[in-house]
């Protein structure tokens with residue numbers, strides 16, 4: 001009753017990184033960012049299978065890299081991503097095995113995820129059906145209008161910076177995605193889809209080192225942390 005699939009989404013173009021090579025294939029300590037990320041999940045005992053989502057044009061390269069070069073046996077499939085992150089997530093989610101009970105969605109661009117946080121998110125989802133990794137916000141956050149005029153300052157103690165993995169009961173996530181597509185919902189993470197479906201989502205305290213490698217500065221940081 002506790003079979004878990006990890007869906008690692010790496011189908012983006014990495015435009016904010018501004019490199020010729022897509023950021024997920026840039027190397028940290030001689031190994032691709034995506035490989036680092038997938039390896040973090042392959043060592044977790046409760047994770048039965050890993051579905052990697054990547055650009056259609058990269059499927060053969062990524063399959064050879066993960067299965068042949070790095071011999072990561074848990075990689076069940078490498079599938080094509082979609083236009084938006086949510087489309088890539090759905091392509092991965094819809095490829096997990098029948099017997100899977102929980103689905104863990106993680107950004108391929110977050111290679112510094114720790115075993116401790118992955119395991120904590122697994123324990124949490126068994127209690128609450130839907131959970132996301134997040135860290136308390138350290139800066140004061142303000143909302144501004146189009147002209148840059150401050151319109152709201154949420155109380156910092158209520159704010160969390162959301163990361164991944166995000167973990168859900170399989171049936172809940174699939175039903176939520178199907179409804180989201182019917183409503184043409186546009187989101188930036190999976191929890192927004194499950195919240196819109198009406199299910200409570202809970203936070204698992206993450207680590208500030210679990211950064212998403214997005215711009216060149218993140219790469220400098222990741223090189224020191226990996």
Ligand SMILES: Nc1ccn([C@@H]2O[C@H](COP(=O)(O)OP(=O)(O)OP(=O)(O)O)[C@@H](O)[C@H]2O)c(=O)n1
Pocket residue numbers: 009010011012013014015016017024053081082083084085086088089107108109110212213214
């Ligand atoms: N259509 C997309 C867009 C994003 N992602 C993945 O979702 C994660 C988080 O997205 P982000 O950091 O924004 O990556 P990119 O979209 O590639 O970056 P950018 O927005 O700078 O182009 C990344 O691992 C990315 O590869 C994906 O699988 N499919």
Ligand SMILES: C[C@](O)(CO)[C@H](O)COP(=O)(O)O
Pocket residue numbers: 085107161162163164188189190212
């Ligand atoms: C899912 C996510 O990493 C949570 O913070 C984030 O929303 C991804 O956003 P991106 O623009 O697709 O990187």
